[in-house]
Amino acid sequence: MKQLLAFVRKEFYHVFRDRKTLLILFGMPVVQIILFGFALNSEVKNIGITILDNAHDVQSEQIIAKINSSPYFKVRQPALNYKDIEHRFKEGGIKCALLFPVNFGSALYKTGGAQVQIIADASDPNTATTLTNYLTAIIGNYQQELNPAAKPAYQIIPEVRMLYNEEQNGSLNFIPGVIALIFMIVSTALTSVAVVREKELGTMEILLVSPFRPIMVLIAKAVPYLVLSLINFIIILLLSVYLLDVQIKGSIILIFAESILFIITCLSLGLLISNITTSQQTAMLVSMMGMMLPTMLLTGFMFPLENMPKVFQIISYILPSKYYYSIIKSVMLKGLGFSYVWKETLVLAGMAAGLLTLALKNFKIRLS
């Protein structure tokens, strides 16, 4: 036990004496959260919109005029038909579309209620949400003007469709994504590099030729990075709450428990990588290319997974981060309990156990 403590202390020395590691450890989460946070809070102004007005009546035109006069939107050339809308989206230039049904005005007056459809390009979910909110507000405004007596005789019901990203992943969803990414960097990349560095230095030979149990080397390497990951996790949570006004809806204990499970998965991966690589560069490269890139691209936190080719969707199922991302999103942002995420937790636990076994089994007590 004394040996393990000495080892862990030594690991902390390594971390705190290396400016690069420190910067990666504590600079990156802060920078990422701030960057993502502000990049996604983009201001909406003069956004291109196209209108498919099948009604061509007074009411629809009044609404169009209202939209045109708002500073947020710029009405572009009207769409010819439904297909044309999609075409215009792909062309760029517009980020949302508004559809009036054939008998919009008459329906509104005759039945007291009419529908419009709002379609937004949700590949940038944050902007899409803002846009639909503004559009709904403008329509609501018009509706109020129609009902001056405050008795809701006429109702316009907007039906919102998010194109390219039906589930509307995004907005604050990047936070669980960043957390997963940070864990990957700290627990997987830094851990593997820390082990491989000893191989490069030759100190691994000394450690092996000592009474210290080889397995303890791995445990001693893992403990500091578990602690550092948790510290990082707390930093991210604090930043999210106080800087980005995120509400943590679910159980904080559950979030921590799930995070520890994921950290153990990442650590096991890191140790596994360190077993099969012999240089720090390779270890870093494998962690980056093999783990971090897929996490960024295929967990759905930056780019919606639904629109990706089937192959990528299938690959994403073997990524631990996908499950962690989904769990944290559900618990932290939607406030769901364990009963909603037990399946993902089970998968993650299975992966952690599998990877840890593999890492420990592959650890060589000799050189090859």
Place this chain on the structure above:
Amino acid sequence: MEDNQSPSTVGRQSSTKEKAIVCKNLTKQFGDFKAVNNISFDVDQGEIFGFLGANGAGKTTAMRILCGLSYPTSGEAMVAGFDVYRQQEKIKKNIGYMSQKFSLYDNLTVLENIEFYGGIYGVQGAEIKTRSNDLVSTLGLEKEAKKLVGELPLGWKQKLAFSVAIFHRPKIVFLDEPTGGVDPVTRRQFWDMIYEAAANGITVFVTTHYMDEAEYCNRISVMVDGCVNAMDTPANLKKQFNAHSMDEVFYELARSAKRTGD
């Protein structure tokens, strides 16, 4: 116009023999620290000159200046007839360099390595071809010419590295601990090559801290704490210090060193 004033006139005044390197009161200072402290020496054309010193004595700094990689703080030096302040590019063209650590690309073949170095030193294409064929047959590497250098034994690599360093027929070749780690026989073959190069008029400047390597040199200088504390033939130095080997000479000189570290 100063590019054309070669070879130097400084050397000719001091001796009838052509001087490959002339150093006068050369100093290199980093802040208060004098890495090279007022050193002066001459090296003759075709001489094998051993430049010795413990780690941190200032060897590397001095050699960098002589190779045209860094400017001295004060003093003068001419290398191959060119001034270390104003004619660094000319110096680089007229010297060769080989170190034990960096020499050849392991993932290029023997011929590719030769062609590459010949190319960067501006040897003409056709000339490269004939010379590299000659080189390969002199070294007896015909069968290995198309093999990757990484697959060759260490001794062959060193011999090849030396040949490549003098491929462009430089006036001076700088060797940094050239024969470390090889077996005694290969080492002799290596020294045969160095002797041959010197006999052909190439000045060989060897830096090392291994004294047995130093004993092969015509003349030796020993640097201690930035200064040249001794300079003579190995035989005279041994006589002067009443020592059996250069090891003992060096030990006597370096023991008093104040500086440590690299």
Place this chain on the structure above:
Amino acid sequence: MSSVRVKNIIKTYGEVKAVDNVSFEVQKGELFGLIGPDGAGKTSIFRILTTLLLADSGTATVDGYDVVKDYQAIRNRVGYMPGRFSLYQDLTVKENLTFFATVFGTSIEENYALIKDIYEQIRPFNNRRAGKLSGGMKQKLALCCALIHKPAILFLDEPTTGVDVVSRKEFWDMLNQLKKQGITIVVSTPYMDEAMLCDRIALIQNGSIMSINTPDHIVQSFPKPLFAAKADNIYRLLQDLRADTEVESCYAFGEYLHLTLRVKDGNEHTISAIAAKYNPGGFEVKRIAPAIEDCFIELMGNE
């Protein structure tokens, strides 16, 4: 009693025989040297003996324990300094030492007597990071770390490579001090001149041992008289003598050429007579005792 016993060890990497049927024994309290160039197989032998590597065939015991079966027991009993061992650069002298002491289940105080003489020399730099030490001091620290648990046998793989003359001399002095305390030392080096400092040596080349004996015995068994000659133009002399039919071998050796003759009873005069054919200026010749390096060259010629 033998501290180390190696029998018919073979280790291959692909097609390369790194260790080719090597056998030797090291007696208790002996300073034993493995002398050979890079790639001769020294490191592989050290790794096999320190249980870091499994041999393809053959057996070996260290302090009576089998290197395969009893690897745990051996790991408790040996001190090991690998060739590229450079300690933790970002840890101070004291931290490095404390760390290795703890890992080996001991403390600096417990075996202080053993490392005292060496440690005293680096103690003034206790709070300096290992990365900022000079080569010689790093080496001393590394030796302290390898000794901290009072091993029965010390394995030092090329401890003096890349270290200057002064530090090298000090290092060998330290080894002799340790020997006096009863520690068996197995050391490897590519420097032939260090062979004389060992009790017994094995000359190793291409994975196999060419000769094992005391340095004096090896020198004495050099088969022929050896001469050292020199002239003003040493390269000319080398070429001339080498081409001469009466000369058996001639090679450069420091400021001299070393040569042997084909005739058994040749002497200095024989050589002077041969040299006279070529009119060398400043010619000198003397009979000399061979160095280990001469023996190595001679043995390589026999292989």
